[in-house]
Amino acid sequence: MKHLLNTLYILSEDIYLSLDGENVVANRDKQVVARYPLHTLQNIITFSYAGASPALMGVCAQRQIGLSFCTPRGKFLARVCGEGNGNVLLRRTQYRTGDDPTQCCQISRTMIFGKLFNARWSIERTRRDHGLRVDGEKLVSASKQIYGLLSQVKEVSAPEELRGLEGVGASAYFSVFDEMILGDKETFSFQGRSRRPPLDAVNAMLSFAYSLLAHDCASALESVGLDSYVGFLHRDRPGRTSLALDLMEELRPCMADRFVLTLINNRQVKAGDFQYMESGAVLLADGGRKTFLKHWQEKKKETLTHPYLEEKLPWGMIPYTQALLLARYLRGDLDAYPPFLWK
Structure with missing residues (x-):
C-alpha cells in the first residue's frame, strides 16, 4: 500500500x-x-x-x-508528468471505455451515487450533532429530496439524464449549505455557489479546497497507471484532468465541503483571512491560505475505516484507494467500481 x-x-x-x-x-x-x-x-x-x-x-x-x-x-x-505509469493495456482499456457511452454511464452513475450519498450524510450529520441550532425542517426536506434521487441514479442509462439528476441533487444540497454554517454569519453567509471568481468567503474556500482535491485525485490516478485527462463523466477538454474531476465528485461533500464547514464552525478562519476586491471577488489572503493548508494537511493525517476495504486509512489516502479500485474494475478484477460512501 x-x-x-x-x-x-x-x-x-x-x-x-x-x-x-x-x-x-x-x-x-x-x-x-x-x-x-x-x-x-x-x-x-x-x-x-x-x-x-x-x-x-x-x-x-x-x-x-x-x-x-x-x-x-x-x-x-x-x-x-513523466513516462506513463502502469502497463499500456490498462490505459487502452480506459480509452475504449471512455468511447463507450454505456460503460461511461455505468461508472459515472456510481460516482454520482457516491456524491449524493455523501452530501445527504453531511446534512444528516449536522442534524444529528446540532439539531437545536439549525432549521431541522429545511435539512429534512433537502435530505429526503436527495435520498429520493439515489434510486433514480441507479437506473439511469443516459449521461444527460445522469447530469440532470446530479444537478437537482446539488441544488438541494447547496440550498441548505448555509444552515450548516453555525458561526459568524456576517462573514460566512452562503447564498449559492459562485465560481470564477468566488463572490464570498465560503465560495473562496470551497474553490480552493476543490483545487487541492483535484490535484490529489490527479496524482492518485497517475500513480496507479490511469490517464487523469480521460474521463467518463467529464468529457475530454485540452488541459483538463477530466478523470480527476470524475473521481473527486464523490469526495467533494466529505473531503472538501465538510472540511470548509469545520474551519468555519470551529472558528479557525476569520474575516481577516480574506481579500475583498473591488470587482466583487473574494479571495483567500496569504495568511488565510497558510491557515487553510495547515489544517488541510492535518485533516489528511486523520484516520477512518474505509467502507469497502474495511481497513483503517488516513483521509489523505482515500483518493489513492479509490483510484486503485477504479483501476481494478477496468482490469476486470471487480464487477463494479465501488464508490466511497462516507459513514
Missing part, C-alpha cells in the same frame, strides 16, 4: 525551486531560503510564478512526486 507522505506548498510568489542532490531547494533572489528532503515528499504544489528547474521537474517525474503549478490565487496551471 502506498504511504501518505508530506505535501510541500510554496506560497510565496517569488520562490524558485531547484534541485540539490536529494533536496528540493527554495530560492529567493538566488539565495537559498529552505531545503526539503525529496524522500519525505509525495507532492509539491507551488503558487509562485518563478517556477522550477528542469532538473527538479525531471526527478519529480522519475520518482512519481506530483509537481503542480498554480497561480498565486490558486488557479491550476500545469502538472509535471
Whole structure:
C-alpha cells in the first residue's frame, strides 16, 4: 500500500525551486531560503510564478512526486508528468471505455451515487450533532429530496439524464449549505455557489479546497497507471484532468465541503483571512491560505475505516484507494467500481 507522505506548498510568489542532490531547494533572489528532503515528499504544489528547474521537474517525474503549478490565487496551471505509469493495456482499456457511452454511464452513475450519498450524510450529520441550532425542517426536506434521487441514479442509462439528476441533487444540497454554517454569519453567509471568481468567503474556500482535491485525485490516478485527462463523466477538454474531476465528485461533500464547514464552525478562519476586491471577488489572503493548508494537511493525517476495504486509512489516502479500485474494475478484477460512501 502506498504511504501518505508530506505535501510541500510554496506560497510565496517569488520562490524558485531547484534541485540539490536529494533536496528540493527554495530560492529567493538566488539565495537559498529552505531545503526539503525529496524522500519525505509525495507532492509539491507551488503558487509562485518563478517556477522550477528542469532538473527538479525531471526527478519529480522519475520518482512519481506530483509537481503542480498554480497561480498565486490558486488557479491550476500545469502538472509535471513523466513516462506513463502502469502497463499500456490498462490505459487502452480506459480509452475504449471512455468511447463507450454505456460503460461511461455505468461508472459515472456510481460516482454520482457516491456524491449524493455523501452530501445527504453531511446534512444528516449536522442534524444529528446540532439539531437545536439549525432549521431541522429545511435539512429534512433537502435530505429526503436527495435520498429520493439515489434510486433514480441507479437506473439511469443516459449521461444527460445522469447530469440532470446530479444537478437537482446539488441544488438541494447547496440550498441548505448555509444552515450548516453555525458561526459568524456576517462573514460566512452562503447564498449559492459562485465560481470564477468566488463572490464570498465560503465560495473562496470551497474553490480552493476543490483545487487541492483535484490535484490529489490527479496524482492518485497517475500513480496507479490511469490517464487523469480521460474521463467518463467529464468529457475530454485540452488541459483538463477530466478523470480527476470524475473521481473527486464523490469526495467533494466529505473531503472538501465538510472540511470548509469545520474551519468555519470551529472558528479557525476569520474575516481577516480574506481579500475583498473591488470587482466583487473574494479571495483567500496569504495568511488565510497558510491557515487553510495547515489544517488541510492535518485533516489528511486523520484516520477512518474505509467502507469497502474495511481497513483503517488516513483521509489523505482515500483518493489513492479509490483510484486503485477504479483501476481494478477496468482490469476486470471487480464487477463494479465501488464508490466511497462516507459513514
